[in-house]
Amino acid sequence: MNNKKETTILNSYLAAKEKYSELGINTDEVLLKLEKIAISIHCWQGDDVAGFENPDGQLTGGIQATGNYMGKAKTPQQLRADIDKALTLIPGKHRLNLHSIYAETNGEKVERNKLKPEHFQNWVNWAKEKGMGLDFNPSCFSHPLSADGLTLSHPDKAIRDFWIEHCIASRKIAEYFGKELGTPCVTNYWIPDGYKDIPVDRLAPRQRLNDSLDQIFSEEISPEYNLDAVESKVFGIGSESYVVGSHEFYMGYAMKNKKLICLDAGHFHPTEVISDKISSILTFTDEILLHVSRPVRWDSDHVVVLNDELRNIAEEIVRGNFLERTHIGLDFFDASINRVAAWVIGTRNMIKALLLAMLEPTDSLREVEAKGDYTSRLALLEEYKTYPVGAVWDYYCMKLGVAVGTDWLEEVKKYETEVLSKR
Ligand code: RNT
Numbered sequence: 376m377n378n379k380k381e382t383t384i385l386n387s388y389l390a391a392k393e394k395y396s397e398l399g400i401n402t403d404e405v406l407l408k409l410e411k412i413a414i415s416i417h418c419w420q421g422d423d424v425a426g427f428e429n430p431d432g433q434l435t436g437g438i439q440a441t442g443n444y445m446g447k448a449k450t451p452q453q454l455r456a457d458i459d460k461a462l463t464l465i466p467g468k469h470r471l472n473l474h475s476i477y478a479e480t481n482g483e484k485v486e487r488n489k490l491k492p493e494h495f496q497n498w499v500n501w502a503k504e505k506g507m508g509l510d511f512n513p514s515c516f517s518h519p520l521s522a523d524g525l526t527l528s529h530p531d532k533a534i535r536d537f538w539i540e541h542c543i544a545s546r547k548i549a550e551y552f553g554k555e556l557g558t559p560c561v562t563n564y565w566i567p568d569g570y571k572d573i574p575v576d577r578l579a580p581r582q583r584l585n586d587s588l589d590q591i592f593s594e595e596i597s598p599e600y601n602l603d604a605v606e607s608k609v610f611g612i613g614s615e616s617y618v619v620g621s622h623e624f625y626m627g628y629a630m631k632n633k634k635l636i637c638l639d640a641g642h643f644h645p646t647e648v649i650s651d652k653i654s655s656i657l658t659f660t661d662e663i664l665l666h667v668s669r670p671v672r673w674d675s676d677h678v679v680v681l682n683d684e685l686r687n688i689a690e691e692i693v694r695g696n697f698l699e700r701t702h703i704g705l706d707f708f709d710a711s712i713n714r715v716a717a718w719v720i721g722t723r724n725m726i727k728a729l730l731l732a733m734l735e736p737t738d739s740l741r742e743v744e745a746k747g748d749y750t751s752r753l754a755l756l757e758e759y760k761t762y763p764v765g766a767v768w769d770y771y772c773m774k775l776g777v778a779v780g781t782d783w784l785e786e787v788k789k790y791e792t793e794v795l796s797k798r
């Protein structure tokens with residue numbers, strides 16, 4: 376960046392700083408706080424949730440990545456290179472969220488219930504080098520034993536046991552991540568189980584799932600190394616009429632068994648939002664996991680944009696003082712655009728939303744609200760929307776040595792020409 380550009384960014388920042396200080400906000404302090412927030416970036420945006428077990432296999436489980444953009448990562452080396460590229464364009468230090476299908480088995484066929492920490496050693500080494508934490512997910516989809524859409528709730532005990540063993544193996548891998556990297560791994564359990572058409576027995580599959588989860592979690596693992604989260608869903612492709620792991624099911628399970636609830640933004644009815652659920656759940660539990668995503672008409676997992684719901688999610692976390700108790704994970708996969716750009720856009724938006732929330736004079740707004748002055752509440756909230764957050768954001772990127780404004784796009788385009796287009 377040339378000096379002139381730098382000076383402009385700095386001057387704009389100083390003007391913005393002044394403006395926010397009138398509201399009692401110290402932007403320097405906000406940026407130091409923002410730098411400490413680690414977003415859990417999902418590895419699966421890089422290869423359309425394919426993994427390395429069977430990269431050309433079909434993605435099943437009722438989730439879909441649509442599009443056929445060139446340059447998809449096909450090997451662990453390519454995927455890591457793409458994530459590395461994305462990370463250089465995202466300010467701050469973050470985490471990587473892996474799925475068990477990203478194991479590296481050296482060409483050997485290792486069944487999912489036999490996976491071991493050693494199959495993730497390259498990922499651990501990679502994370503260590505960067506001082507990053509890892510999060511994890513057992514993969515209960517895209518597998519012959521999940522072909523009929525049932526896994527942990529399957530009526531066949533042998534199939535259920537396979538998936539229980541897979542989840543137990545995954546939990547051990549997660550524990551290893553936590554030990555090696557010095558930060559607890561959040562392990563998230565999502566299963567596709569459900570029925571396309573109207574079931575007769577809604578209870579038995581849920582009882583079986585309850586029992587399977589109890590078996591998976593029967594061994595104590597220190598929360599210093601691993602935290603378990605369970606993710607509900609309202610419907611999936613092929614499970615339109617019934618989902619075993621519904622919201623109520625996992626709410627009950629998590630409360631009773633002291634697990635984290637994972638709220639995915641795309642897993643509720645179309646007008647239902649997760650932002651409103653955070654404060655309710657955190658009234659009763661210590662921590663929560665979010666899968667920040669963007670559903671468009673259905674659970675489509677579009678790249679996260681800076682829309683009202685993203686802002687509301689960030690506001691809830693910041694206003695409620697929940698930053699320490701919320702694990703912010705991303706969950707989207709768009710195969711129709713440059714995948715590195717997708718990561719950069721979505722993650723930068725998540726951080727921007729947090730910045731916006733942190734620049735709000737919440738205490739004074741709370742006072743206005745407590746007095747019943749809803750006129751001022753609305754008026755002020757609307758005015759603050761056009762405060763100069765952009766200047767603070769640009770300065771933050773510059774300060775952390777990351778491309779400012781649209782500059783990152785040029786770098787992604789260059790990477791596309793030099794690397795992605797040659798795959
Ligand atoms: C599926 C869930 C789940 C997956 C990932 C790949 O609807 O959202 O979290 O997207 O685990």
Ligand code: ZN
Nearest residue numbers: 606639666706
């Ligand atoms: Zn999810």
